[in-house]
Amino acid sequence: MELFIAMSLLPLIYAIFLLLKPIYQRKHQSCYMLAYECYKPTEDRKLDTELCGNVILRNKNLGLDEYKFLLQTMVNSGIGEDTYAPHVVVSGREDCASLSDALTEMDEIMYGTLDGLFRRTGVSPSDVDILVANVSLLSTVPSLTARIMNRYKMREDLKVYNLSGMGCSASLVAVDLVRHLFKIHKKALAVVVSTESMGPNWYCGKERSMMLSNCLFRSGGCSMLLTNDVALKNRAILKLTCMERTHLGSNDEAYECCMQVEDDLGYTGFRLTKALTRAAARAFTVNLKVLVPKILPLYELVRYLIVSYRRSNKTTELEKVGVGLNLKTGIEHFCIHPGGKAVIEGVGKSLGLSDYDIEPARMALHRFGNTSAGGLWYVLGYMEAKKRLKKGDRILMISFGAGFKCNNCVWQVMRDLKDGNVWKDCVESYPPKFKANPFFEKYGWINDETLGFVRLD
Incomplete structure (x- = not known):
């Protein structure tokens, strides 16, 4: 009789298991952000008004029309004087950037943000289970994730992924990849490094549709720490919904x-x-x-x-x-x-x-x-x-x-x-109380039609 009752309960127990399984899986498939660290370059790399003008003048392929176009674009771009340029641009070598320059640029951003991230959270690099790096315009051998792994002596079973060619939206692609990986890796820690290689990709030609990128893009990047471990929920700052x-x-x-x-x-x-x-x-x-x-x-x-x-x-x-x-x-x-x-x-x-x-x-x-x-x-x-x-x-x-x-x-x-x-x-100084445009103040003369006879030598 007891055996019969036990056999009768098995289907009920199995049905309850099937009902609770999705709830349990969703609980352990959450994606929490524990911290993020943005990169701030050194002050000697600020691209102020004067340096912007000098960079443009260094391009010998430009005529007055192209020069005027770039200055007008900068005036209307919404970008201030405190943004940062790659080392090769500041030093005047944008037309001959090397692989070494590209790797140095990446190292500063990746290691600078990762050092801050590990220090802020107290997480050891050896605790990381998943590493994703997204840099659209630079693909190296060994990969950038291998470079990070070697620097921090991370575990041999670390799951690494490199994303390239994804453009400005790559950061959320990387987060989505981690979100899906969390479905099969329980109680995992994931690091996402998101940046771009600007130095070797500075445009030195004269096509207007390609010069726009020089007016908009600047050096920067971010590293973030994500987890699906519910035990760390109280330490999280954000939850992906x-x-x-x-x-x-x-x-x-x-x-x-x-x-x-x-x-x-x-x-x-x-x-x-x-x-x-x-x-x-x-x-x-x-x-x-x-x-x-x-x-x-x-x-x-x-x-x-x-x-x-x-x-x-x-x-x-x-x-x-x-x-x-x-x-x-x-x-x-x-x-x-x-x-x-x-x-x-x-x-x-x-x-x-x-x-x-x-x-x-x-x-x-x-x-x-x-x-x-x-x-x-x-x-x-x-x-x-x-x-x-x-x-x-x-x-x-x-x-x-x-x-x-x-x-x-x-x-x-x-x-x-x-x-x-x-x-x-x-x-504390944002938003600026005074919206003076330093680019216009210095280069506003370029809009004067009476100077149309001027030609750059």
Whole structure:
């Protein structure tokens, strides 16, 4: 009789097991951020107004028209005088950068941020289970992760991954990779190193669509420590709640709008075309269609369906995305990739965001420039330094990258955050009270039409 009862209970026990298994798996597949560390170069690498002008003048391929174009672009870029350039640019060797220069640039960023990360968290490099590095424009042998592994003498069973060619959106691609790896590696610690190789990729030609990158991109990067160990939950600063990735690589226009190419003179650079805003708008729209139902309450979704039929046609492609959508019903903070003034303002207008909402992205662009894949974390750092992030708040990260990609995710703040991080020595002066433009003050004469007869010798 007892055997019969035991046999009868087995199906019930098995059914209970099947019901509880997904709950247990979700519990151990969480992705927590324990800390992040942004890179701050030394003061001797600041790209101020005078140095910017000197760098432009050093390019003997430029005529007055190209010179004027670059100066006008800098005036309107939204970038200040405190951004940082690679060593090879500061020293005047941008046209002959070597592999050694590239590796030195990477070492400073990777080791500088990793040293700070391990020191801040007390985690030993030997405790790390997963290592991901994303650098789009530099692929070395041995790999950059092997370089990191050798420097810190990490474990032989460390799982390493190198991502290249992903562009400005690579950081969230790396985080998503870790999120998926956490499904099979229990109680794991993962480190993501996110940066870009700027020095060897400084454009020395004269094509306008390729000169834009020199005006926007600057040195920077970030390392972050992630875990799925619930025992470390109380030490976490953020929890990843949602991630959506969109890739338009099959569309020719989107594929070609951000591309590393050689110009007619053989100079390698990064070409940015006018189709970029259309590609960004298309990718952003596709991404939001999937993401929004997961993060907004039902009443807001119903309201949006009603008002979406009344959209204005007097906006740009990027500004049309999400018009009438109130993301603030499900999101408190917006971490927009500081790719450029037009991108930040276009996303802000499309989502109906206030100046307060887009201030972090604007200030990150002004202070550090477009640091490519590392840019999002300077924006996050600004929010934290300004003590905006409170326990329970939700942060929407919005990133765009070559391919063309739009990768967005939502983080939940696990505790009140107030670390000054990379902003600690200057956050009190942001946003600037006076919006004087040093580039215009020094080079405003270039817009004087009466000087049209001037030619550069």
